[in-house]
Amino acid sequence: MSVQEKLRSKPQWGSGFGQFACWVAAAVVSAVCLSIIGYLVFQGWHSLSWKFFTTDPSESMREGAGGGVRVPIVGTALLIVLAVLVMFPIAVGAATYLSEYMDESSWFTRVVRTGLEVLASVPSVVFGMFGLALFSMPIFTFLSSSGAEGASQAFGRSFLVAAIVMGVHVLPFVIKVSEESIRAVPVSYRRGAHALGITKWRSIRKVVLPAAAPGIVTAVILGMGLIAGDTAIVWLLLGGTTTMGASNWWAPSQFLQVLRGTGATLTTYIFFNSPAGDGNSPQLAYAAALVLVVLVLALNVIASIVGRRRKRQGS
Amino acid sequence: MPLLLASAAIFSGLVVTLVVFFVAYNAVPTFRAEGLSFITRGGWDTQINNAFTPSKTVFFGAEPLLIGTLLSTVGAVLVSLVLGTGCAIFLSELAPAAIRRPFESLVQLLAGIPSVVFGLVGLSIVVPFIQNYVVPANAANVVPEIPIEGASLLAAITVLSFMILPFFVTVAVDSLRAIPRSYVDGGLALGMTKWRTITRIQVPAAAPGLVAGLVLAAARATGEAIAVSMVAGAIAFSPNLNHGPLYMLLMPIRTIASSIVETGGDAMSIPSIASALFALATLLLLFSLILSLGARWAFAWFNKRMGVRQAGGVQT
Numbered sequence: 001m002s003v004q005e006k007l008r009s010k011p012q013w014g015s016g017f018g019q020f021a022c023w024v025a026a027a028v029v030s031a032v033c034l035s036i037i038g039y040l041v042f043q044g045w046h047s048l049s050w051k052f053f054t055t056d057p058s059e060s061m062r063e064g065a066g067g068g069v070r071v072p073i074v075g076t077a078l079l080i081v082l083a084v085l086v087m088f089p090i091a092v093g094a095a096t097y098l099s100e101y102m103d104e105s106s107w108f109t110r111v112v113r114t115g116l117e118v119l120a121s122v123p124s125v126v127f128g129m130f131g132l133a134l135f136s137m138p139i140f141t142f143l144s145s146s147g148a149e150g151a152s153q154a155f156g157r158s159f160l161v162a163a164i165v166m167g168v169h170v171l172p173f174v175i176k177v178s179e180e181s182i183r184a185v186p187v188s189y190r191r192g193a194h195a196l197g198i199t200k201w202r203s204i205r206k207v208v209l210p211a212a213a214p215g216i217v218t219a220v221i222l223g224m225g226l227i228a229g230d231t232a233i234v235w236l237l238l239g240g241t242t243t244m245g246a247s248n249w250w251a252p253s254q255f256l257q258v259l260r261g262t263g264a265t266l267t268t269y270i271f272f273n274s275p276a277g278d279g280n281s282p283q284l285a286y287a288a289a290l291v292l293v294v295l296v297l298a299l300n301v302i303a304s305i306v307g308r309r310r311k312r313q314g315s
Numbered sequence: 316m317p318l319l320l321a322s323a324a325i326f327s328g329l330v331v332t333l334v335v336f337f338v339a340y341n342a343v344p345t346f347r348a349e350g351l352s353f354i355t356r357g358g359w360d361t362q363i364n365n366a367f368t369p370s371k372t373v374f375f376g377a378e379p380l381l382i383g384t385l386l387s388t389v390g391a392v393l394v395s396l397v398l399g400t401g402c403a404i405f406l407s408e409l410a411p412a413a414i415r416r417p418f419e420s421l422v423q424l425l426a427g428i429p430s431v432v433f434g435l436v437g438l439s440i441v442v443p444f445i446q447n448y449v450v451p452a453n454a455a456n457v458v459p460e461i462p463i464e465g466a467s468l469l470a471a472i473t474v475l476s477f478m479i480l481p482f483f484v485t486v487a488v489d490s491l492r493a494i495p496r497s498y499v500d501g502g503l504a505l506g507m508t509k510w511r512t513i514t515r516i517q518v519p520a521a522a523p524g525l526v527a528g529l530v531l532a533a534a535r536a537t538g539e540a541i542a543v544s545m546v547a548g549a550i551a552f553s554p555n556l557n558h559g560p561l562y563m564l565l566m567p568i569r570t571i572a573s574s575i576v577e578t579g580g581d582a583m584s585i586p587s588i589a590s591a592l593f594a595l596a597t598l599l600l601l602f603s604l605i606l607s608l609g610a611r612w613a614f615a616w617f618n619k620r621m622g623v624r625q626a627g628g629v630q631t
Contacts, residue, residue, distance in 0.1 A: 018510055022409055025401025026418055029484075032477055033425045036436050043439075093323030101317055102324070112328030114608075119331040121531065121607035122600065123538020125572045126338060129596040132583060133337040168334075171327050201316050229429030231541040232576055240580045267431045267541075274435045276545040282439065289432045296427045 040293060044286035052287060057242035057269055069288050071244050072269040075159075076295075078258070079234070079265055080224050082163030087171055087223065092209075092216060094171075095178035100204055120172035128236030131165035132156050135237075144260055158245075158260045162237040169233060170223040177222065181215020182208060214306050221303040225296045231267040238263050242272050266292045335600055341593035344586070349374055353594060354381050359551035359569070363578055366588045375591040381598070382553040383568030386468055387543065388536040391475035396529060399480050400518075403487035403525075408513055426481035434545030437474035442466050442546055450565055458558050461566055466548035469564040474546050475539060479532035486531065490524020491517055523614045530610035537572070537602045544573035571595045 055068030102109045135143055136156035144158035185208050193203030209216075239245060239262025246257035264272075266288050271277050273285040345353060356376025366373040402422065410418060446465030454463040494517055502512035518525070548567025551574070556563050569577075575592050583589045 018514065019409055022401040022405040025398045026405040026410070029398060029402050029425070029477075029480065030418060030421050033421045036428060036432070037424070039436060039440065040432070090323045090327055093320045094327040097317070097320035097324040101320065112324055114611075115328035115331050117611065118604055118607050119327070119334070121534040121538075121603040122331065122334060123534075123540070123572055123603060125538060125540040125575045126334065126596045126599050126603070129341075129575060129579070129593060130334045130337050132579075133341045133593065134333075168330055171330070175327060225427060229427070229431075231429070231431040232572075235541070235576055236579050267429060270431050270435055271541060271545075274431075274545065275438055276434065285435055286439075289435050292429060293427075293432060296429065297424065300423065300427050 037293065040286055040290045043283065044288075044290035047283050047287035048290070052284075057264065057272075067242075067284075069266065069269055069284075069291065071249075072242065072264045072266045072288065073291075074249075075238070075244070075263040076228055076265040076267075076292075078159055078263070079163055079166060079238075080227050082159060082259075083166040083170070083227050084220060084224060086164050086167030087174060088220060090167075091171055091174040091178055091219070091223075095175045095182055095216070096204060096209065098175070099179045099182040100200075100208065116172045116175060119168075120176075122169075123232070124169055124230050125232035125236070127165050127169045128233045131161055131233065131237045135161045135164075142260075157237050157239045157262055159238065159263055160259050162234060165237055166227050166230065166233055169230070170226045173226065174219045174223040177219035178212070178216045181219070182212040184215065185211045214309050218303045218307040221299050221306065225299040225303075228265075228292065228299070229267065229296055231271055234265050234268050235271065238265065238268065240268065242269055266295075338593055338596045338600055342590060342597040344590040345375065345594040346597075353377055354598070357551070357553065359574065363582075363588060363591075366585055366591075367582070369585075373587055375587075375594075377571065377574075377591075377595060377598070379551040379553040380569055380571045380574055380595065383468070383471075383547070383551070384537055384570040384572070384602075386554060387471040387475055387547065387568060387570060388533055390468070390472035391479055391536045392529060392533045394472060394476035395480040395483050395532060398476070399483040399487060399528075399532075400525065402480070402484045403491055404513060404518070406484065407488050407491040408509075408517070422481045422484050425477065426485070430478060430539060430542040431545075433474050433478050434542035437470060437542060437546040438466075441470045441473050445470055445565070449561075451561075454562075454565070458562055458566070461550065461552055462548075463562070463565050464548070464567075466546055466567055467565045468547065468554050468568045471543050471547040471568060471570070472564075474542050475536045478539065478542060479535045482535060483528045483532040486528030487521070487525050490521040490528070493524070494520045523616075526613040527610040530606050530613060534603050534606040534610075537606070538599055540570075540572035540576045543570050544577050547573060549573065549577055571598055575599075 052068045053073070054070055056071045057069065058067040098109075098112070102112075134140070136153050138152060138154055140156070140161075141154040143160045143164075144155040189207050189211055190203060193207045194200075198206070241262055242264045244258065244263050245261030246254050248254050249258045249261075270285045270288045270292065273281040273288070275282055277285075349356075353375060355378055356374070357378045358376045359380055362373050362375045365371050366375075406415060406418060406422070442465040444465075445467060449469070450463055450465060451457070498516050498520055499512055502516045503509070507515065547569065549569050550567040551569040552567055554563045554566040554568060572595075575595055578588065579592055583592065
């Protein structure tokens with residue numbers, strides 16, 4: 001036994017309380033986390049049924065008459081897809097540029113990094129207000145619809161608007177995780193490509209980005225989880241309803257109307273039906289919360305599986 | 316092609332200035348009409364109601380919202396500092412290997428729970444619990460000026476603490492793990508116990524990471540809208556110590572962020588309300604600017620003082 005190990009294994013009576021306190025803190029946090037999940041399962045389980053997933057919400061004040069979550073689930077999926085479409089090219093481009101091209105010591109890099117840091121700490125409700133301010137301008141009427149004031153203001157609330165703002169909201173997070181995974185690509189890959197006489201851009205496209213792809217995918221999937229869980233942006237920019245603004249939204253010919261119309265997501269459905277909202281169906285809110293938590297959890301699990309694959313490839 | 320990448324980087328670095336511009340620009344009417352009295356005057360709730368009458372000129376006072384935001388943030392940061400430091404030390408130093416992984420996943424799980432779910436659970440468990448077991452029976456006689464009904468500052472602090480805790484713990488664990496092994500070995504070689512090494516060497520060396528994590532957690536607490544609006548009572552009231560600390564915690568509050576989601580929506584079509592809400596959003600932007608730059612500054616300052624090379628990766 002080395003001296004170190006001997007010292008470490010010495011009984012430490014004086015420090016017992018501190019260590020005990022740490023165990024207690026961990027136990028409290030575990031208990032809270034498990035009881036949140038347990039409570040949702042216990043309260044929401046019996047409201048989950050085929051009917052719950054295939055009927056639309058109704059804005060009824062009667063107890064338990066909140067309807068199902070078909071439209072909110074479609075809304076959440078649509079918002080995720082649109083926001084990823086907006087955010088993905090910008091995030092990958094910025095992450096690639098930050099890790100491959102930028103000189104870390106230049107003032108320009110510092111400005112961009114500071115901007116990203118500040119952007120990351122802007123609360124989502126402020127993004128919602130920003131979206132209303134920007135997309136209510138009349139030139140953006142094509143993204144939503146014309147407002148009550150006629151041509152002087154756009155309505156500023158639609159799937160397109162919410163998706164753009166949501167994309168910007170998760171941008172710093174996705175850039176950060178993507179950049180880490182691009183930086184983690186071994187420098188020998190780049191040198192190998194360089195030795196073969198390949199241009200820098202070609203080596204990024206053919207060598208570096210494919211090697212970093214699992215990490216970038218992880219970043220995007222985690223970002224999808226953030227999008228699915230956000231309420232404030234959706235509440236402000238998707239109209240604050242529980243139904244689709246466009247009629248016959250399932251018809252392909254209505255697709256543009258749906259994109260330019262208002263809608264609902266799982267988070268607004270939960271908010272509306274919770275005791276804090278206008279609806280009066282807490283049981284349905286629990287069930288929808290269970291669905292949402294399972295969705296976010298599944299996204300996190302997929303992200304960690306993809307991330308692990310990256311590690312195995314990298315070694 | 317690099318030009319395209321550069322423009323993506325420039326866009327994402329500078330889009331925050333767009334956010335600041337549009338939010339602040341729309342807040343100009345309110346700040347021009349009221350100046351600093353916007354944050355020193357009270358009476359938000361009645362003013363919002365009055366503003367629905369078109370003929371009236373209304374001046375807004377957001378002082379209780381500011382107080383509510385500060386109190387709930389400070390409370391949540393203190394709770395998660397105590398609980399979170401314990402969890403971080405447990406996770407990085409004390410936990411047996413068999414417990415470490417599951418506990419790590421639990422913390423990540425907590426980080427993944429959406430805020431509206433925190434609000435829902437807080438409203439169905441924390442608020443009734445406070446009402447039934449914490450609120451004294453004669454509360455209505457002691458504090459006649461405001462309903463003491465469970466939805467309170469205390470409920471907001473409870474919910475916020477657990478919302479921000481995983482973010483603090485993740486950063487704290489990273490910084491604890493980033494400390495060079497030689498520091499710990501040096502302490503042990505001097506005959507320090509393991510606990511003493513933790514409290515005298517590892518935690519101080521990781522302090523910049525802890526502070527930065529705490530500041531980032533504070534930024535989240537300040538900006539949380541939905542969960543707070545569900546559990547905090549939604550009454551613009553500044554909790555005070557007139558009836559003692561317990562009653563102060565039991566008083567309802569309304570925060571800056573929660574007022575935006577509560578009032579925003581249809582009321583945005585009334586210009587004076589819209590401008591007042593944009594003024595609130597400007598305040599939130601100011602906070603997040605201060606906090607995110609503060610996190611960075613805390614990092615640099617502690618690093619210099621401790622002579623530690625960057626102990627944790629907190630470059631968000």
